[in-house]
Amino acid sequence: MSEKKQLLALEGVFHIPDDPSQPPHLVGSRCRACGYTAFPKRAICPSCLGRDTMEETALSRRGVIETFTVSNVAPPGFKAPYLQAYIRLPEGPRVFSVLDAQEGDVDMGSEVEMVIDKLAEDEQGNDLIGYKFRPVPRG
Numbered sequence: 001m002s003e004k005k006q007l008l009a010l011e012g013v014f015h016i017p018d019d020p021s022q023p024p025h026l027v028g029s030r031c032r033a034c035g036y037t038a039f040p041k042r043a044i045c046p047s048c049l050g051r052d053t054m055e056e057t058a059l060s061r062r063g064v065i066e067t068f069t070v071s072n073v074a075p076p077g078f079k080a081p082y083l084q085a086y087i088r089l090p091e092g093p094r095v096f097s098v099l100d101a102q103e104g105d106v107d108m109g110s111e112v113e114m115v116i117d118k119l120a121e122d123e124q125g126n127d128l129i130g131y132k133f134r135p136v137p138r139g
């Protein structure tokens with residue numbers, strides 16, 4: 001009998017608080033010297049090349065779709081067609097992400113929010129857990 005596991009698709013790029021009432025967030029780094037914010041986090045500032053100036057920072061859960069594409073070919077474990085997008089966060093970084101939406105639900109400039117969810121299944125049937133974005137519910 002095989003037991004289904006939940007595996008993190010990526011380590012260290014998001015944080016899930018122990019308190020379930022607190023929402024998860026992406027983890028980036030912000031430069032103390034010039035204010036540049038990077039995602040994923042960096043050891044050296046890509047803007048001013050400062051060393052030891054980057055500190056971990058929680059990124060906003062909401063951003064705006066800068067551009068997106070429909071993938072008609074899916075990697076193993078994903079179902080095609082699915083959407084992928086570049087999402088601009090208010091702090092500056094551009095995040096590449098799966099978009100949990102149908103074509104027609106979203107457009108460039110649409111506001112989206114980050115959720116931690118199942119992204120795919122591996123060959124053993126385990127859930128791969130990671131971040132993705134979905135349209136912000138209206139209302």
Ligand SMILES: [Zn+2]
Nearest residue numbers: 031034045048
């Ligand atoms: Zn810097």
